[in-house]
Each structure stands twice: as structure tokens, then as C-alpha cells.
Amino acid sequence: MVQEQIKTTAAEQAAVSARMRQAQEKLRKETQISSGRKVKGGVVNGLMIASFVIVIGLLAVIIGYICYRGLPKITWQLLSTQPSHLKRTVGILPNILNTIYIILITLMIVLPLGVGTAIYLTEYATNAKLVRIIEFTTETLSGIPSIIYGLAGLLIFVQALHCGTSILAGALTLVIMTLPTIIRSTQESLKTVPDSYREGSLALGSGKWHMIRTVVLPSSIDGIVTGCILAIGRIVGESAALLFTAGMANNIMNFGQAFLPNNAGSTLTVALYMYAMEQGDFDTAFAIAAILLILTFIINFAAKQVARKLRKNTAAD
């Protein structure tokens, strides 16, 4: 009798421990990451690392190759002369000057226009519908490809307004192209100016424009500078919009002449295109490419520095 009892408890114990083991097993299976999930994760991780490596490889090849081919070809003579058929030498001084002229003329026009539009949108405009329309049009402008700008510039400035193929026509075309950039970055920094500044100024009796000029604009100067740097970046890199508006000439001119109609001149990018496609002079083309790479690097660095300062200022507020 006693022995039977002991037997049954032993059997029960065995059954219980078996059940426990089963439950443990089940729990382990449920919580363990199945091998299928592991494989999937591994494959995806592998793909991710592969595409990362591809991108790094691309970066290294492009930047390395341009430096390798271009840097040794940058000589003082190249930088300081204009091309001469007589001496059979190549120089890109005219292109450097033209690029600078186009940047200056474009900024001279687009800066008041873009900053003014941004001020109007954030400070003056009361009609929500009009604001929406203006914002829609600036968005549209930023979506138009540069070749269309080139053609529109050809039709409007070169032909209809009789500027001829000239630096001036090119700069005017780029004004339209860079306008959205300036508007957007100015608007963003105007929005970070606290309303209390405005209220304080108005309460002291200043008029609206006086308030904007003395209070709002000085505190949003960083955003305007960022916009300028981004615009310069676009102008330096632009070629399709300038090919038919600013032309392909390689003559040295002074800043005053750049304002005259029919004074054509090619920028660095257009010159690169002409040297590579029309003349097959790849040494000069790569030298220009290396210069453009360096300029892009400087512009990016400057934009980042200003943006960092902007962030710090807003954080301080």
C-alpha cells in the first residue's frame, strides 16, 4: 500500500517534470530567434554593408581620380593667362573671371529680390491664399531643370530683351534659378526670430520696416548668408543654363564690361564642357574639374560652418 503510493508519486513526478521540460522547450522555441529570421537579417545586413562599401568606393574613385588627373595640371600659367592660338597655350583666367562676374551680378539682383520676397511672405503678407500661390511658384521654380532655364533665358533675355549672348543674360537667367534657394533659407531663419523681438520693437514705436531693418534682419543674417553660399554653389556648378545665354567666349574682360549686352563669356563649367567635348583637351578639362571640386569643398564647408553658427544662435535663444 505504502509502496504503491510511493510509486504513483514517482510516476506523477516523472509526468510533471516531463511536462515542465516540454513547456521549457516550447518557451525556448517561442523566444528564440528562428534560423530563418537570422538568415534574413544576415542577408539584409550584408546588402546594407555592400551598398555602403559601393558608395564609399564611388566617392574614393571619383574624388581620387579627379585629383590624380587634375591637380598636376593646375599651373600658374593655366590660371593666369587666356588661351592663345599664337603661342599654343591654354589658360583659364577668362573663365575664372567670368564665373566671378556671374556670381556677383546674380547675387546683386537675387539677394534683394529673394530676401524681399521672404520678408514679404513672413512679415507683411496677410492673404493666406496669395502666400500659398507664391510658395507654390517658388517650389515650381526649384523643380525646373536647368536646360529649361537655359532655353527660357535664351528666349526671354537674349532674344526678347535684346541682351544678346552675354554674361548679363546668363546672370539674369541664374537670378530666376537661384531665387527659390535664397527665399527658402531666408524664410527659415526669419521664422526663428522670436516674436518678442518684433513686439518689443513695435511697442517702442518703430514702424514695420524700421523694425525689420533694425531687429529682424540682423538676427536672421546667418540664414541669408547660408542662402548666398548655396546660391554660389549652384552658380559655380551650372552649365546647361549658361551654354546658350552666357555663351562660350574666352576673352578677358573687366567687371564693367560684364554688364554690357552682347559680351559673351564662358564660366569654368562651360569651359570644361568645351575643352572635353569640342577640343578633346582632357588635361585642361581635368584641371578645371579639380578646381571645381576644390571650390565645391570650400562652399560646402562654409555653408556647414554658417549653419552650425545658426543652430547655436537659435539654441542660445
Add this chain to the structure above:
Amino acid sequence: MSTLSAAKTKKANSPVELFMHGLLTVFGLTSIAFVIFITAFLVVSGIPAIGKIGFTNFLFGTVWKSTAADPKFGILPFILTSIYGMAGALLIAIPVGLLCAIYLSKMAGHVLAEVIRSAVELLAGIPSVVYGLVGMIIIVPWVAKSFGLASGATLLAAIIVLSIMVLPSIISMSETALNAVPKEYEEASLALGATWTETVFKVSVPAAKSGIAAAIVQGVGRAIGEAMAVMMVSGNVANMPGLLKSVRFLTTAVASEMSYASGLQRQALYSIALVLFIFIMVIMFVLNSAIKKKKD
């Protein structure tokens, strides 16, 4: 009190204030004027040639011989090339760019990510002619060698160059979107037992969906609108598109003949620009409104 309010009204209504208000209003309206001017000039210059050539002949004609004695102006090859080129470039750039953005945002170490980020920004800022030059010297000969062609200036070379040019904007915009995903989402997913990879793909990416979509839209815009780089590597012959054929895009069709065209040929180039303009506006409008709808 009365002097103060008088001073205020005097200042608020001073001629300078009124003048600046008016001037800034005019400035605000210029961007509307620019869009109207560009559209008007493109339409007015583009319509006549379409009228002369015939709408269907122009859009669906398969032969472009603008300088022949009996000129033919069919731009279907250009339209198809532009579509194929864009699709091919995005087919490469979206997966690579997205995966790279995920790696940068979620896996890479801080210092490495920062270095790569600035390098990607540099890549985004490099002028398109520089890409064209590198493509001409590296990719075109490589295509010629790998496929045994006389010239490697083909649609394939253009697709490769375009995909490289689209990559930076896809990477940096999707990375920004991924970085903005709240940490709590990912932590909750991990706490529920999902692996890190599952969390990233089933939680972070869907949460960053609209930003990634915007990145792709920008990529589409850049791929269709690019002219110079493509012109330097695509061979510029008006063939119906084929991966290993020399082709001409809508953008390059405008650019390549503009310098010497006259008469009907020149007008036809304006018409191509009009088609390209409408094409891009429609695509951007459809994609942008699709994104906005999803956001709502």
C-alpha cells in the same frame, strides 16, 4: 499718451514705410511673374512647330532627322530614352542609396557617419559636367570593353552616370528622415523581441516613409532634368532606346542642336523643351500630391 500714439502713426505711415511695403509686395509677386513668363515663352515658342509637324507625328514619330533634305521630327525616341534612363538610374540608385542611408543612420559609428556624410554632400555639390567628364573617361571605355562595342557612349553609360548623380540626394534626404524617427518606436519594437534588422525595416523605414518618398521624388527630378553629364556619355544619336545603343534624351536633344539650328528645326527644339517642361511638371505634381495625400 497722445504724443506717443501720434509719433507711432507718423512712423508707421511714413513715406519710407509705405514705399518699402509696396516694394516688398512687388518683390513677393516677382516669382509668380517669373513662372508665368517662363511658361508663356515656352508655350508661345513651342506651339508653332507642333502645329506644323502635327501633334501625333511629333510626339509619336519614331524618326528624328532634323537636317535631312526631307526633315522628320519625331521625338518618341527622346521621350522613351528619358523614361528608360530615369527608370534605370532609379532602379540602381534607390536600393543602394536607401540601404546606405539606413546603414549611415542606424548602424555606422558616429565618426565614420560624419565623414561619409560630408563626402556625400561633396558628391551632391559636384557640377554635372565633372560627372560627365569622369563618365567619359572611365565609364564609357569600360562599357565599350565589357560589351565589345566600338563606342561605349550608350544608354547604359548614361544610366550609370545618372544613378551616381542621383545617389547623394537620395542618401542624404532619406538619412535625415530616418534620423528623425523617434527612438521610442525602435525601443518598443526591440523590447517586443524583434531583431535589430527587423526593427529597422519594419518600424524605422515605414515611419520615415514620407521623407524617403520626397528623396525619391527629388531623384526623379534630377534624373529627368539632367542634360550636360548625359550629353557627354550617351553618344547623342537619335536612336530608339536600347541599353547598348547611342541615344539622345529630351534634355540633350534641346542642347545638342541649339547652337546651329534655325527655322523649323529651331522651333521644333522649342517644342521639345515645352514637352520636357510639361512632362516634368506633371510628374512632379502627381508625385508630390501622392506624397501629400499619404501624409494626410
